[in-house]
Amino acid sequence: METLSLLIHSRNIYSKGKFIEGSIGVRDDKIVYLGPRKNFSTIETLDASHLHIIPGPIDSQVHFREPGAEYKEDLQTGSKAALRGGITGVFEMPNTNPPTTTAEALTQKLKLAEKRMWVDYAFYVGGTSENFKEVKNIELRDGCPGIKIFVGSSTGTLLLTNPLHIEHILRTTHRTVAFHSEDEDRLKERKKIAIDSKDPISHPVWRDEIVALTSTKKLVELAKKTNRRIHILHVSSEEEVEYLKDKKNLVTVETTPQFLTLWAPDCYKEHGTLVQMNPPIREKRHYDALWRGIQNGTVDVLGSDHAPHTLIEKTKPYPDSPSGMPGVQTLLPLMLDHVNQGRLSLEKLVELVSVNPILKFQIKNRAFITEGADATLTFIDLKEKRKIEEKWLLSRAGWSPFTGKVITGWPKGVLLHGNLAMFEDEVLDFPNGRPLGF
Numbered sequence: 435m436e437t438l439s440l441l442i443h444s445r446n447i448y449s450k451g452k453f454i455e456g457s458i459g460v461r462d463d464k465i466v467y468l469g470p471r472k473n474f475s476t477i478e479t480l481d482a483s484h485l486h487i488i489p490g491p492i493d494s495q496v497h498f499r500e501p502g503a504e505y506k507e508d509l510q511t512g513s514k515a516a517l518r519g520g521i522t523g524v525f526e527m528p529n530t531n532p533p534t535t536t537a538e539a540l541t542q543k544l545k546l547a548e549k550r551m552w553v554d555y556a557f558y559v560g561g562t563s564e565n566f567k568e569v570k571n572i573e574l575r576d577g578c579p580g581i582k583i584f585v586g587s588s589t590g591t592l593l594l595t596n597p598l599h600i601e602h603i604l605r606t607t608h609r610t611v612a613f614h615s616e617d618e619d620r621l622k623e624r625k626k627i628a629i630d631s632k633d634p635i636s637h638p639v640w641r642d643e644i645v646a647l648t649s650t651k652k653l654v655e656l657a658k659k660t661n662r663r664i665h666i667l668h669v670s671s672e673e674e675v676e677y678l679k680d681k682k683n684l685v686t687v688e689t690t691p692q693f694l695t696l697w698a699p700d701c702y703k704e705h706g707t708l709v710q711m712n713p714p715i716r717e718k719r720h721y722d723a724l725w726r727g728i729q730n731g732t733v734d735v736l737g738s739d740h741a742p743h744t745l746i747e748k749t750k751p752y753p754d755s756p757s758g759m760p761g762v763q764t765l766l767p768l769m770l771d772h773v774n775q776g777r778l779s780l781e782k783l784v785e786l787v788s789v790n791p792i793l794k795f796q797i798k799n800r801a802f803i804t805e806g807a808d809a810t811l812t813f814i815d816l817k818e819k820r821k822i823e824e825k826w827l828l829s830r831a832g833w834s835p836f837t838g839k840v841i842t843g844w845p846k847g848v849l850l851h852g853n854l855a856m857f858e859d860e861v862l863d864f865p866n867g868r869p870l871g872f
């Protein structure tokens with residue numbers, strides 16, 4: 435075999451649903467050997483015997499705020515945070531300023547991303563009542579996973595509540611149609627609850643599980659009517675998990691590490707508005723149901739909903755405080771800790787963050803660890819015990835509700851397209867992210 439650029443040895447390489455011992459040979463940006471431990475002529479060798487190697491994880495929902503609110507985050511800071519957290523690709527959301535709702539806006543974002551993204555990327559196009567006829571012409575390019583529709587108001591101006599317009603999008607587009615699913619009418623009716631209480635503890639009372647379920651049911655009806663698969667982002671409630679359990683032919687489901695780690699009212703007592711997000715973190719029964727949804731296959735993927743706001747903004751009095759919290763860098767550590775606590779296996783986690791994003795969104799330039807695949811991998815130390823510290827965070831927001839939390843299991847390194855892009859916290863190389871193709 436021709437000289438390799440990198441030869442990796444490990445006792446735990448993820449292959450076809452399990453971990454095997456062996457070697458991975460890399461030449462340039464491709465895996466050219468996967469098999470029993472073997473020595474080849476190589477420029478570099480990495481002995482990762484004590485580490486687990488998994489196909490590069492993807493965070494299916496982040497908000498990187500560029501253009502328009504770079505003081506909170508930009509494409510460089512957000513993607514560098516992702517990389518240090520062991521994430522190798524992100525789907526970024528369209529609620530920027532201007533929003534990503536036109537071909538020009540998408541082109542601008544893709545240009546902004548060139549040579550500035552530390553991980554691979556794709557930018558959703560926002561569906562609105564102005565562009566619902568045109569989105570079919572915008573989505574079909576590399577670097578766009580599909581259309582994102584807010585059917586309930588959240589951060590930014592995007593909103594599309596007209597079912598005929600949603601139906602049109604479902605009938606005419608080809609890629610993923612992803613929904614922020616909260617019922618706008620019920621949100622408006624109940625807003626007074628939040629205003630009167632002035633306490634974030636009422637956030638899941640205002641935006642209750644009926645807000646989420648009512649909306650999700652309407653969307654599933656539209657999916658049935660148009661015979662089109664839909665994707666529901668950040669599913670938060672027991673009611674939705676139960677309802678969606680037997681609708682997997684129509685719906686793919688995302689949930690967030692926050693919903694799998696925190697619950698109400700405790701989280702609001704401890705962290706106040708810092709953990710205010712839409713949809714909200716709910717009571718323990720929802721947390722339990724989401725874990726059941728992970729185990730029984732209702733949940734397909736994990737998105738951090740990385741939604742940075744400054745601490746000054748977040749400490750405004752509720753409900754003027756903006757919703758959202760940073761999370762792209764803590765997604766893997768939190769989930770690895772859950773692996774160590776016995777809530778899911780590492781194999782299951784790999785399914786959620788690496789395998790299913792490729793399968794469900796049909797990413798064309800990513801594959802599992804096989805010969806011929808793109809050499810994008812994450813190295814995990816399952817035993818490392820470490821505290822999440824502010825100084826480790828790279829998001830411009832500079833905070834996380836999880837600082838101080840002691841985690842077992844840590845992302846140690848990232849190989850991105852054959853280059854060691856991060857190792858032991860050090861971000862090496864240069865911004866080498868590529869657009870994800872579908």
Ligand code: DOR
Pocket residue numbers: 497529588589614710711712713739741742757758759
């Ligand atoms: O809490 C949230 N924050 N939920 C969203 O849907 C949007 C996000 C943001 O952009 O701040």
